[in-house]
Amino acid sequence: MFGPGAQFHRFFNDPRWALAVVRATVLEAAHPQIGAALADNSSFVVHPWRRLRNTLVSLQRMFGADEDTRQREAARLNRLHTRLSGTDARDRPYDAMDPEVRAWVVATLFESSVTMCRLSGQPLDQVTMERLYAEFQAFLAALGDEAGHLPPTLPEFWQYYDRMVAEELENTEALGIILYRLFEHLPAPPLFAGLPTLWATGRALAGPVIGTVTVASLPEALRRRAGLPEIPGAQTLMQSAYMAARLARALPDGWLQTENVVGLLQLSPGAEGPWAETLTTLRARGKRAGALLRLIRPVPVPAQQDGTAGTESRRSADEFFTEVLDQTGDGYLDWPDLAAMAREICSRLDLDEPEETRLYDAFAAWWRELQTALDSDGDGRVSGEEYAAVAPSLAGPALIRVAEVLFEVTDADGDQFIDAEEYRALFRRGFGRSVGDAEGRCSRSAFVRDFLSFMSGRRRSTPYDPLLSEA
Structure with missing residues (x-):
C-alpha cells in the first residue's frame, strides 16, 4: 500500500x-x-x-x-x-x-x-x-x-x-x-x-x-x-x-518531479543548494521581462519588500503587523497567528514531543502577555492600531522565553551552540558572515539577541523573514 x-x-x-x-x-x-x-x-x-x-x-x-x-x-x-x-x-x-x-x-x-x-x-x-x-x-x-x-x-x-x-x-x-x-x-x-x-x-x-x-x-x-x-x-x-x-506528462521526467518544482518555487535570495545558480539566472531574466512588461503596459503592483535588506532596515509597526504577526491574514493578531508560527518552526525542525509542546507553550505564554498588554477593547484579539500604539515595548519575559525555547529546540545536540547544520535546518541557509563565531557556531546569547531584535525591534532579517513572512 x-x-x-x-x-x-x-x-x-x-x-x-x-x-x-x-x-x-x-x-x-x-x-x-x-x-x-x-x-x-x-x-x-x-x-x-x-x-x-x-x-x-x-x-x-x-x-x-x-x-x-x-x-x-x-x-x-x-x-x-x-x-x-x-x-x-x-x-x-x-x-x-x-x-x-x-x-x-x-x-x-x-x-x-x-x-x-x-x-x-x-x-x-x-x-x-x-x-x-x-x-x-x-x-x-x-x-x-x-x-x-x-x-x-x-x-x-x-x-x-x-x-x-x-x-x-x-x-x-x-x-x-x-x-x-x-x-x-x-x-x-x-x-x-x-x-x-x-x-x-x-x-x-x-x-x-x-x-x-x-x-x-x-x-x-x-x-x-x-x-x-x-x-x-x-x-x-x-x-x-x-x-x-x-x-x-511527455516532458522529461526531471521536470515533473513535484519536490523539484516546489523546491524551486521556495528558493529565496541567499538560499543554498544546486538550484541557487538557476535562481540567480531566473531572477535576472525575470527583472528584464518585468521591465519590458512595464514598457508595454504598466501594471499596478502594491509595494513589496523582498526581505533582502540588511539587518539595520526597519519596518513600520503596520508593516511588521501585516507581514509577520498576522499569519492568517484576517487583519488581527490572536492565538491562531502565533500557533501558525509555532507550527512552521516545528515542521522545519521535525520536532517530536516534548520539544514541540514546549515551543507551543512558550508561544501561548507570549500570546497571553500580548493580549494583556495590547487588547485595550477586550475583544480577545489585537488590531493593528492596538499593536502600533505600544509596539516599541513588547520585548517582555514571555518573548524572551520564546527565543530561549527556540534556541533549545534548534540546538539538537544540546551543546549550547547552534552549528551550521542546525542553523540550516531552521533557516534553510548557511550562516551569514556575522552570525557564527570563530568556530562557526552561534551562541545562545547571539541567537536570542537576533530573535528579539527581529520580533520586537521590527528589524528586517535575512533568516527570520523567510521563516515567518515568506508566502
Missing part, C-alpha cells in the same frame, strides 16, 4: 495532480467543520506556498516506504489536529480530530485523483481504482482512525460521496476565499520575490483561469448548493486544462 510501487506515487509527480489537489482542497473547504477550521486557524491565504510545501512533505512521509517515518508523521499530524477545535460563525463546533471529518479529507483526495484521470480522457480501470482506494484507506488507518468512517467497498464509497456532496457541503467562508480571493490575489512565491510586475501580470492572467477551471470541475450538486456561477465556456476551458496537463 505504501512505497514507490503504490498508485499514489504514480500520481504524485503527474502534472494533472496539481489540478486535482486544488479541487480536493475546495471540496474540503466546503465541509462546514473543515471550512471553519481553515478560516480560523490556517495561514493558507497569506502563506500558500509554505502550506503547499508542508502538505507535500507530509504526504511523502505518509506514503513512503519507511514505517518509522510514517508513524512519526502520523503522530505529528495527530498532535497538530488536536490543537484545532472551536466554533464557527453560526456557533457550530468543529474538531480536526473528528474521524468523520478526517475521512472526508481522504475521500476528497481519492475522488479528485479519479476525477483528474476521467477529465483528461484516461479514466482508471476498476482494478486500479480499487487499489488506489485501498491505499487511501490504509493512509487513514495509519493515522490511527478506526475502519468504518470510509466505506469498505468502492460502490459504497460513491454512495457516501454523493450523499456528502448533496447533503453536507455548503458555501463556507473558506470556500469563497479559495475561489475568489486566493487565486486572484495569490502572493508571489520566494522565487519571484522582487519581481512584482512579472508576478502580477502572470497572476492576473492565470488566477481567474484556475478559479474557473476549479469551479467547472466540481460536482454539479455542490455548484448548485453553493450558488457558484455557471460561466459560458467554463466546461471547455476545464477540459482543455486537464488535457494540457495530460500532455505535459
